[in-house]
Amino acid sequence: MIDRTQIAAALEGASSLELYQxxxxxxxxxADPRRIVAVRKLLHHG
Known part of the structure; x- marks a missing residue:
């Protein structure tokens, strides 16, 4: 699992351009259609 605290700390030093990119x-x-289809398959309706 990804440690969100480490990610946030690593991004603190990023420039605005890097964050935008x-x-x-x-x-x-x-927005990738393949990813959207894969997520929809995992959803349970009801």
Whole structure:
């Protein structure tokens, strides 16, 4: 499991440009149709 505290500490030193680039990358990854389909398969309705 990823330690969120370590990630936050590592990102503290990142520039605004680096954070923006990371945000864009994450947004593209989350919008990937294959990823969305995989998550929907794991959801239980009801």
């Amino acid at each position: 990371l945000a864009c990358l994450l947004e593209r990854m989350l």
